[in-house]
Amino acid sequence: MSWRAQGLRTWLLQRLSAVYMLLFAVSFGIYLLQHRPIDYTWWSDLFTRPAVVVASLLFFAALLYHAWVGVRDIMVDYIHDTVIRFTLWILVTLFLIAMGSWVSLILLSMVEI
Amino acid sequence: MRFQIQRYNPETDKTPYLKEYELTDIPIGMMLRDALLQIKAQDESFTFRHSCGEGVCGSDAMNINGTNGLACLTPVSKLAEPIVVRSVPGMPIIRDLVVDMSQFYHHYRAIKPYLIVHDPMPEVELRQSPEDRDKLDGLYECILCGCCTTACPSFWWNPDKFRGPAALLQAYRFLADSRDQATNERLQDLDGPYRMFRCHTIMNCVTVCPKGLNPTAAIHKIKTLMLKEMI
Ligand code: SF4
Numbered sequence: 001m002s003w004r005a006q007g008l009r010t011w012l013l014q015r016l017s018a019v020y021m022l023l024f025a026v027s028f029g030i031y032l033l034q035h036r037p038i039d040y041t042w043w044s045d046l047f048t049r050p051a052v053v054v055a056s057l058l059f060f061a062a063l064l065y066h067a068w069v070g071v072r073d074i075m076v077d078y079i080h081d082t083v084i085r086f087t088l089w090i091l092v093t094l095f096l097i098a099m100g101s102w103v104s105l106i107l108l109s110m111v112e113i
Numbered sequence: 114m115r116f117q118i119q120r121y122n123p124e125t126d127k128t129p130y131l132k133e134y135e136l137t138d139i140p141i142g143m144m145l146r147d148a149l150l151q152i153k154a155q156d157e158s159f160t161f162r163h164s165c166g167e168g169v170c171g172s173d174a175m176n177i178n179g180t181n182g183l184a185c186l187t188p189v190s191k192l193a194e195p196i197v198v199r200s201v202p203g204m205p206i207i208r209d210l211v212v213d214m215s216q217f218y219h220h221y222r223a224i225k226p227y228l229i230v231h232d233p234m235p236e237v238e239l240r241q242s243p244e245d246r247d248k249l250d251g252l253y254e255c256i257l258c259g260c261c262t263t264a265c266p267s268f269w270w271n272p273d274k275f276r277g278p279a280a281l282l283q284a285y286r287f288l289a290d291s292r293d294q295a296t297n298e299r300l301q302d303l304d305g306p307y308r309m310f311r312c313h314t315i316m317n318c319v320t321v322c323p324k325g326l327n328p329t330a331a332i333h334k335i336k337t338l339m340l341k342e343m344i
Contacts, residue, residue: 001300001342007310008339073313076306077270 014069017062024059048112060103064096114139115195116152118159121206129206131197145184146173161210168323171258174201175210181260181321201263203272216272217259220280226287229295245291252286252331254324255279261318261328267311274307278318278328281309285331288338300339309335
């Protein structure tokens with residue numbers, strides 16, 4: 001088996017993205033709970049920190065990748081017409097890329113380096 | 114006791130339909146297979162596959178009140194009435210409860226269900242330690258009844274491409290065998306989006322297996338083996 005093994009690689013990356021999302025969500029949640037009450041200044045300050053922004057960017061990357069593979073899985077299961085499936089998959093991919101770019105723009109506009 | 118049995122004659126019927134039967138003589142411990150034999154005595158045009166009558170041959174897999182199982186191992190007293198019996202889902206019906214299992218066997222053949230040895234064959238048999246032999250428990254017992262594969266939604270959607278739980282359990286049976294030397298080829302063959310990775314851990318296979326086997330666990334072990342091979 002090599003890293004090029006497509007089925008295994010996709011499956012593994014989807015699992016890893018889930019693990020990262022879980023770790024991020026739990027630790028971020030705990031962090032927020034420790035800093036109650038949360039106000040606007042505190043929140044916007046938080047996202048000026050490069051570490052927080054990088055961790056959040058990774059979270060959204062994992063989320064979008066996870067969704068991308070998941071939606072593809074559903075389409076491979078249910079849509080057997082290659083043309084329709086391919087078209088839908090391109091649309092989903094474009095949508096996820098748009099979402100990814102948008103969230104990156106927001107996060108990167110806040111960070112102070 | 115009331116029964117609704119799937120009937121289908123390709124020469125006269127467009128689609129399968131349910132036909133009502135009534136049995137009055139129900140001895141204690143009667144299995145569904147015995148009941149079907151009584152129904153067949155009432156109505157000779159009805160047919161179903163069966164042979165050993167004790168869960169060894171795997172011929173009488175059918176869908177009983179919505180769940181796949183072997184008629185010979187299912188006591189009628191445990192079933193709610195009317196007892197609805199259909200052929201296993203997802204397989205082309207030949208007649209009544211008899212289905213065409215070609216697709217199922219095709220996948221079984223495709224995983225090469227035999228030992229592959231590259232070394233020169235020994236003069237005597239291929240030896241195996243008792244510990245290594247133990248690793249085949251829970252795998253070799255499969256009777257290829259098809260209950261699991263025909264209960265698997267992933268198989269319903271992609272019957273031509275997804276190997277299905279039964280074939281994958283057997284794939285692992287040979288991967289786990291200390292005498293087999295084709296680990297890498299076998300794993301390579303199962304890669305790709307369809308053959309094994311269509312499994313979404315739905316676990317219908319585990320629920321229905323009349324031999325109490327666990328194809329989902331076997332599939333998981335194949336994935337673990339793939340990971341080990343990769344690293
Ligand atoms: S794993 Fe169980 S259900 Fe599946 S074919 Fe073998 S005996 Fe039948």
